[in-house]
Amino acid sequence: MSDVLTQPLQFTDPRDLADLRTFATRARAIEDGAIRLNASGPVLAAYVCVLRPRLLGEATPTILGLRTVALAAPAELDVTVPLSAVLDRLARAGADDVEFPVPPMTVTESWAGVGAPRAGWEPLGALPDTVLRLAAEAGITEIAAIIPDKPGALIVNNARATVWGRPLPDAGGLPAGAAFAALTLGFLADGEQSLFRSGRWFRLSSPRGHVLVRAGSGL
Secondary structure, three states: EOOOOOOEEOOOOOHHHHHHHHHHHHHHHHOEEEEEEEEEEEEEEEEEEEEEEOOOOHHHHHEEEEHHHHHHEEEEEEEEEEEEHHHHHHHHOOOOOOEEOOEEEOOOOOOHEEEOOOOOOOEEEOOOOOOOHHHHHHHHHHHHHOOOOOOOOHHHHHHHHHHHHEEOOOOOOOOOHHHHHHHHHOOOOEEEEEEEOOOOEEEEEOOOOEEEOOOOOOO
16 A cells, blocks of 8 residues: 545535445445546546456456546546545545545555546447346356355356356347446446447446446456
């Protein structure tokens, strides 16, 4: 870890802090890891990692969740900090607070250096939330059936790679792990997700957030 000193982020509405806390809480339920806070001007982009390859040659796709929030005051920031530290500060926020003090300790995460394209996205259509929810729930059930009571890391990683690396039907090659990310991060409702592709990257987008997927093995 390393120290970073920065000014607090200023949001436009107390509900933005509540939204960030929900997003971070969901991400921590998947893995007690980190969150990348990237502010550029009037917008904060918050990234979390849902899935990533952990073994050499593993086929698990790199899958990130992204929420963007408007800022009341422009800021320039790009730090990766522990989810636990973010949630600790958000838990202290009052009902009317719009200021978020960025945690001083940063962490190094390989996924945080994987930058998705900012332009050049080709639209591939849309996927209904109901289809993605069913695919995610089926994958969760399949993995639970594969993994024994006391699995080793290799068994867990192989199961996740097999299930979540499998392409979804009629989705242009989008790995099934994207559906898992959209479900667990709370991005699914009763609508649909717009699907885009740029090279090895896929993106699912809706008003609730974005799922970024880098297909193929390795970070």
